[in-house]
Amino acid sequence: MITLKTEFQKIKRRKIGLTMAALTGIQFVWFLWATKNPDEKELTQGWLNLLYSLPLLNVIMMPTIMSVLASRLSDLEHKGNTYKQLRTLRRPGILYDAKVLCGFLFVAAICAAQILFLLVLGYCYHYTDTLYPHYYLSAFLLNLGCCFSLYLLQLNLSLLFFNQMIPLVVGLCGSLLGLILMFIKMYSFLPWGGFLSCTLVSMDWNVETRVVTYFYREHSAIELCAIGMVFIWIAIFYMTGRVAFTRKEV
Amino acid sequence: MNISYYKAVKAERLKLKRSPVWLAFFALPMISAFFGTMNYKMNLGILKSEWFSLWSQHSLFLCYFFMPALIGTYCSYLWRLEHTHHNWNSFLTAPIPRFSLYLGKLTQAVQMAVLGNLWIFLLFYVCGRFAGIQSPFPAVAAEWFVCGVLGTVVICCVQLLLSLIIRSFAIPIGIALLGGILGLMITNRDHGLDYPYSIYCMGMRANNPDMTIDIPALVTNSLGYIFIFSFLTILYLHRKEIAAN
Amino acid sequence: MPKQNLVETHNLTKQYGSVRCVSSVNMQVPPGAVYGFLGPNGAGKSTTLKMILGLARPTDGTITLFGTPVNEHNRIKLLAQTGSLIESPSYYGHLTGEENLRIVQTLKGCSAKDIDEVLRIVRLDAARQKLVNHYSLGMKQRLGLAAALLGFPRLLILDEPTNGLDPAGIQEMRELIRSLPDAYGMTILVSSHLLGEIDQMADHVGIIRKGELVYQNALESLHSHAKSQIALRVSHTAIAMDLLRQDGIDISQEEDYLLFPMMDDSYVANLCRRLIAQNISLYRIEKREKSLEDIFLSLTGKETSL
Numbered sequence: 001m002i003t004l005k006t007e008f009q010k011i012k013r014r015k016i017g018l019t020m021a022a023l024t025g026i027q028f029v030w031f032l033w034a035t036k037n038p039d040e041k042e043l044t045q046g047w048l049n050l051l052y053s054l055p056l057l058n059v060i061m062m063p064t065i066m067s068v069l070a071s072r073l074s075d076l077e078h079k080g081n082t083y084k085q086l087r088t089l090r091r092p093g094i095l096y097d098a099k100v101l102c103g104f105l106f107v108a109a110i111c112a113a114q115i116l117f118l119l120v121l122g123y124c125y126h127y128t129d130t131l132y133p134h135y136y137l138s139a140f141l142l143n144l145g146c147c148f149s150l151y152l153l154q155l156n157l158s159l160l161f162f163n164q165m166i167p168l169v170v171g172l173c174g175s176l177l178g179l180i181l182m183f184i185k186m187y188s189f190l191p192w193g194g195f196l197s198c199t200l201v202s203m204d205w206n207v208e209t210r211v212v213t214y215f216y217r218e219h220s221a222i223e224l225c226a227i228g229m230v231f232i233w234i235a236i237f238y239m240t241g242r243v244a245f246t247r248k249e250v
Numbered sequence: 251m252n253i254s255y256y257k258a259v260k261a262e263r264l265k266l267k268r269s270p271v272w273l274a275f276f277a278l279p280m281i282s283a284f285f286g287t288m289n290y291k292m293n294l295g296i297l298k299s300e301w302f303s304l305w306s307q308h309s310l311f312l313c314y315f316f317m318p319a320l321i322g323t324y325c326s327y328l329w330r331l332e333h334t335h336h337n338w339n340s341f342l343t344a345p346i347p348r349f350s351l352y353l354g355k356l357t358q359a360v361q362m363a364v365l366g367n368l369w370i371f372l373l374f375y376v377c378g379r380f381a382g383i384q385s386p387f388p389a390v391a392a393e394w395f396v397c398g399v400l401g402t403v404v405i406c407c408v409q410l411l412l413s414l415i416i417r418s419f420a421i422p423i424g425i426a427l428l429g430g431i432l433g434l435m436i437t438n439r440d441h442g443l444d445y446p447y448s449i450y451c452m453g454m455r456a457n458n459p460d461m462t463i464d465i466p467a468l469v470t471n472s473l474g475y476i477f478i479f480s481f482l483t484i485l486y487l488h489r490k491e492i493a494a495n
Numbered sequence: 496m497p498k499q500n501l502v503e504t505h506n507l508t509k510q511y512g513s514v515r516c517v518s519s520v521n522m523q524v525p526p527g528a529v530y531g532f533l534g535p536n537g538a539g540k541s542t543t544l545k546m547i548l549g550l551a552r553p554t555d556g557t558i559t560l561f562g563t564p565v566n567e568h569n570r571i572k573l574l575a576q577t578g579s580l581i582e583s584p585s586y587y588g589h590l591t592g593e594e595n596l597r598i599v600q601t602l603k604g605c606s607a608k609d610i611d612e613v614l615r616i617v618r619l620d621a622a623r624q625k626l627v628n629h630y631s632l633g634m635k636q637r638l639g640l641a642a643a644l645l646g647f648p649r650l651l652i653l654d655e656p657t658n659g660l661d662p663a664g665i666q667e668m669r670e671l672i673r674s675l676p677d678a679y680g681m682t683i684l685v686s687s688h689l690l691g692e693i694d695q696m697a698d699h700v701g702i703i704r705k706g707e708l709v710y711q712n713a714l715e716s717l718h719s720h721a722k723s724q725i726a727l728r729v730s731h732t733a734i735a736m737d738l739l740r741q742d743g744i745d746i747s748q749e750e751d752y753l754l755f756p757m758m759d760d761s762y763v764a765n766l767c768r769r770l771i772a773q774n775i776s777l778y779r780i781e782k783r784e785k786s787l788e789d790i791f792l793s794l795t796g797k798e799t800s801l
Contacts, residue, residue, distance in 0.1 A: 014418075019421055019424060022424075022428070023424050023427075023428065026428045026431055026432070029432075029435075030431060030435070033435050060311075060431075061427065061431070064319060064423065064424065065424065065427075067420065067423075068420040068423060068424040069420075071419055071420035072418060072420050072421070075418065075419055075420070079333075079334060163269065163327075163589075164326075164327075164330070164419040164420065165269075165271055165274070165323055165324075165326070165327045165419075168323045168326075168419070168420060168423055169273075169274040169277075169278075169320070169323055172278060172316055172320055172323070173274075173277055173278055173281060175316070176278060176281050176311060176312070176315075176316050177281055177285075179311055180281070180282070180285035180286070180289070180311070181285070207296075253604075254571075257602055257604060258602070260601045261598045261601045261602050264594060264597055264601065265587055265598060267590060267594060268589050269589055331587060334588075335583075335584075335585060335586050335587065335588060336581075336582060336583045336584065336585045336586075337585040337586070337587065338550075338585075339550060339579070339581045339582065339585050340585035340642065341585075342549070343548050343549070343550065343574055343577070343581075344574070344599070344602035344603065345571050345572070345575035345603060345604070346571065346602055347571055491550065491551050491552060
């Protein structure tokens, strides 16, 4: 607990909260832009539309946001060359856990803010379809899982490499990969594909009438596996990261 | 001036030894090209304009979101060399005008970005042939390339300024991503050429190869932005006591 | 005609907000000197040196290098004749020592052969192919010095160059610095917070305290301040004091001792005879040294720790 407190003391004046707020804020602007001036048809499936768009926007933005967060939390140790001192004060495993937890709080705040924003947005537009709270709760939890797994991956890379270009580039490549996998309809078992495996809403685009219809979807067995994979990724990244960090020579 | 510029460029090149950062510029377009081509092959039913269809598959995400962020990463890396290990002291006491020191950095960034663009077009050609497109390679792609390069230089200038002022490695990259996303919205409202991050996508005709654009406006705006951001960077290098913090 | 000073500052001042770190410093570094810039930590040494190098902007005052007032236009030309090592050494950790020097050599535009020579001077020739990340702190410091020496500049500015070195390394660094003026005709401006260190390598000294240059002269004249005194304890202090005053001697009392400046043997012998003649008993005659340390402390203020 004290170690976690020191994590927050360390990032004082680093404006991490502000950075994360700005990055998430842009996503909100994107939502506003995408949902502006809804017509009759769009109002009748507004809540569905929001849940459909969320994973798309997340797969574009979240890998990079997570890599920024992780790099921000780790780079101060590289720059200040502080590992040597910290290692004498705490067991490395505890230090790692504190970084994980600190990041988790940020991730949770971001994901919660997203869902809250969507709810406010929907109420303001007076969407006419039924709001199913449990879908939004699921969306929050699944998003949190996906973001957290990516955060862990990025944290591991940022802590292990002095050169921060490596984790940031991995984040970018992963983001692109996740996005493209969606287009070729391969719900992947890669960590960046998680957002899309966890999609709760599907759509049907009629080529002739150019009408889009959204619907809550049933997950097939293989997709449920993919959702399970998100949590397996969390476990894998956490364990490998902790071991690697503990064993790292400073 | 000329001789000190040459020295600065050579010194920058020496600093980049043993850091294979170019791999990123190699890998990202590859991912985009590979999956873009796959998607093209799978959707031949709706994608009927051969080279142009393939190009939209290759360039869309890459140009809007990923190239700006990747260039941002590289610019952050270039300044991080000086932000760490007290290098500002030696960087600024070198007998080289700060103007040339900046041009040295800019040259590295632009060089990498141009090579990245060349690679994108090379992949486009190879993938097109591989996908069995029979018609000749569109000559207009040369224009896309030149306009794209101009847009790239604009992003380099913006990102070099951001990464110089913001000492964090990651934050300027976040800004680049935001810049790209905002660019998407601004392009949609037909102001793409007025905004530094979207000149690149406009020039590359990402997503819409049939689009006609106002080339003189693109060139003037690009040169204007290049000048403004370079001027601000050089001003900052002169005014601010960078080494003192 | 006196030779042109290599470094001259006039009323050099630096203010951060309301805090004056450097206040009206008039520094004069004569050619061929090893000028020791001495002061406690935080007295303004680094800031002064940074202003001389153009790394910090003076709030007020002027700087003259090689007889030319520094401005934005000639800064680069003057820097080309200067080598510096400020605070901690600068280096690119992912490159070898030799590659780091190659970068500096490129920027300074000096001969590639200099690299071999400076590596030899700082005794890093064996480690030239090693990544600097794997260097010890002392090796990095020596690499920093090697970079400063590249091109064999007329003026070398070194800020605490013995930081992080082991005792043998410190000794070696001092000897190296002392040898540079004769070997390469360099003038050296070196800062330190250790008086003993400056005493060993410098021939000129400037002492800075809370941003003000409180002393500046040849090191010898600082030594001359370190005068010895004679301390005398007798049975009748007041009578002895009168006697000495009649001789026109500057005298002071410290507890039950009388203190007066060093005199030659014949005067002291004569004084003893006269005291005994007046039935005054002589208890002690001692020689008291006022050390450089004492002078330094009195100049910089005892309250500041070194």
